[in-house]
Amino acid sequence: MRHLMSPLDFTVEELDKLFDLANDIENNMEKYSKKCEGKKLATCFYEPSTRTRLSFEAAMLNLGGSVIGFSDAGSSSASKGESVSDTIRVISCFADICAMRHHKEGAPMVAAEKSSIPVINAGDGGHQHPTQTLTDLLTIRSLKGRLGNFTIGLCGDLKFGRTVHSLINALIRYPNIHFIFISPQELRVPDYITEMLKEQNIPYEEVIRLEDIMPRLDFLYMTRVQRERFFNEEDYVRLKDFYILNKEKMALAKKDMLVLHPLPRVNEISVEVDDDPRAAYFKQVQYGVYVRMALILTLLGMENL
Ligand code: CP
Numbered sequence: 001m002r003h004l005m006s007p008l009d010f011t012v013e014e015l016d017k018l019f020d021l022a023n024d025i026e027n028n029m030e031k032y033s034k035k036c037e038g039k040k041l042a043t044c045f046y047e048p049s050t051r052t053r054l055s056f057e058a059a060m061l062n063l064g065g066s067v068i069g070f071s072d073a074g075s076s077s078a079s080k081g082e083s084v085s086d087t088i089r090v091i092s093c094f095a096d097i098c099a100m101r102h103h104k105e106g107a108p109m110v111a112a113e114k115s116s117i118p119v120i121n122a123g124d125g126g127h128q129h130p131t132q133t134l135t136d137l138l139t140i141r142s143l144k145g146r147l148g149n150f151t152i153g154l155c156g157d158l159k160f161g162r163t164v165h166s167l168i169n170a171l172i173r174y175p176n177i178h179f180i181f182i183s184p185q186e187l188r189v190p191d192y193i194t195e196m197l198k199e200q201n202i203p204y205e206e207v208i209r210l211e212d213i214m215p216r217l218d219f220l221y222m223t224r225v226q227r228e229r230f231f232n233e234e235d236y237v238r239l240k241d242f243y244i245l246n247k248e249k250m251a252l253a254k255k256d257m258l259v260l261h262p263l264p265r266v267n268e269i270s271v272e273v274d275d276d277p278r279a280a281y282f283k284q285v286q287y288g289v290y291v292r293m294a295l296i297l298t299l300l301g302m303e304n305l
Contacts, residue, residue: 002299003112003119007133007170019138021303022287022294026142029062032293035302036065042095043069044087045122046078046102051263051285052122052131056099059292068095085114092116097299099131118299126160126229132262133166134295135288140219142287143258143280148174151216155182155243156223156268158189160230163262164223168193172202179204180213184242186235187225210243214252220245222261222268222281246270250278260284 003009010018025032041060043053049071057067070076078087084102088111091098097118100108105125112119123129141147152171158164158181168189171177179197181189181204188206197204207213214220222245230236244267245259261269261281273279297303 001116001118003108003115003121004130004295004299005109005112005119005121006128007130007137007166008173009130012173015134015137017303018134018291018294018298019141021297022138022290023142025293026287026290032063032297034064035297035305036060036063036300039063039065039097039300040095041065041067041069041296042091042098043067043071043122044076044091044098044100045069045071046073046076046100046107047123048072049101049122051288052101052129053099055285055288056120056122056131056292056296058289059296062289063293063296065096065296084111087111088115088119097296120295120299123162126162126165126226128166128169129162129262130166131288131292131295132163133170134291135284136163136167136221136260136262137170138291139260139280139284139287140258143283144218147171149176150218151178151180152219152221153180153182153210153213153217154189154221154223155210155245157187157225157239158183158223159187160226161223164189164221165193167221168197172197172200177202180217181206182208182210182213182243184208184239186239187242210245211249211252214249214257215254217253217257220253220257220259222259222265224261224264224266224268241267243268244270245273247272247276250276253278 099120099122101122105127108121258280
C-alpha cells in the first residue's frame with residue numbers, strides 16, 4: 001500500500017507515467033468513467049478548501065466511484081477531541097482511499113502510519129501540498145511540452161506558501177531550472193530551501209521588485225499572502241497588496257510566458273489579466289482533476305486495469 005505525503009514520494013519516472021495517464025484521461029474521459037465503480041473516497045478536511053476537496057470529489061465521481069467525508073473539523077468528532085490516528089482507523093472501515101487536509105504540519109503522515117487505506121496529503125499547515133504540485137507539474141508539461149529548461153519566478157508569500165515549498169522540492173529534480181524568488185523581506189522563502197538549493201548548486205535569485213525580472217520569466221507562479229498563517233493582522237494588512245499583477249506588468253513579459261496560481265486569488269492578480277492568453281490559472285484547475293483521477297487510480301493499483 002502506498003500513500004502520498006510529498007511529491008518526492010514518486011520518482012521522476014513514476015511521475016512521467018502518472019502525467020501520461022492524466023493526459024490520456026484528459027483525451028479519453030469516457031474510457032475511465034467506470035474504473036472505480038464500487039470504490040469510495042473519503043475527503044477529511046480539517047481546513048477550508050474549494051479546489052482540492054471538490055476536485056478530489058469530482059475526480060472520484062468521474063471514475064464512477066463515490067465519495068464520503070467532512071469539510072469542516074467542527075462537524076466531525078475532532079470537535080469532541082478525537083485524534084487523527086483514531087479517525088483514520090475509523091475511516092479505513094468505510095472507504096478505500098482518503099484525502100486529508102489538516103492545519104497541523106505532519107498530521108496526514110500520522111494518519112498514514114495508522115491507516116489501512118492509502119492516505120493522500122491534501123495540504124498540511126505551511127508544509128506541503130503535493131497534489132497541487134502534481135497539478136502544477138502537469139500544467140507546465142501539458143502547456144509547454146517539457147519539464148525543465150526554464151526560468152520560473154515565484155512571487156508573493158514564499159514563507160508560508162506550502163504550494164511554493166512543494167513545487168520547489170519537485171522542480172529541482174528536473175534539468176536546468178532557474179528560480180527567481182520575488183517577495184518582501186518578511187515573506188522570503190525559508191532558509192532550509194535556499195540552503196538545499198546552494199548544496200545542490202541550483203541557481204536562484206531573491207528579488208523584491210517584480211517589474212525588474214518580468215522579461216526573463218518563462219513562468220510566473222503568483223501566490224496569495226496567507227492571512228491564516230500570520231501571527232498579527234497588522235503585518236498581514238501591510239503586506240497583503242505588496243504585489244498586484246496587472247496589464248502593465250504583463251506588458252513587460254515574454255509573449256509566451258505563462259502565469260500560474262494555485263488559487264484562491266485575493267488581489268494579487270487583477271481580474272483584467274484573466275483574459276490574457278498567458279493566464280493559465282483556470283486551466284491549471286482543470287488539470288488538477290485529471291491528475292487526481294490518475295493519482296486515485298495509481299494508489300488503488302488500478303492504473304493498468
Ligand atoms: N489550491 C488550493 O489548495 O485551493 P483550495 O484551498 O481551495 O483547496
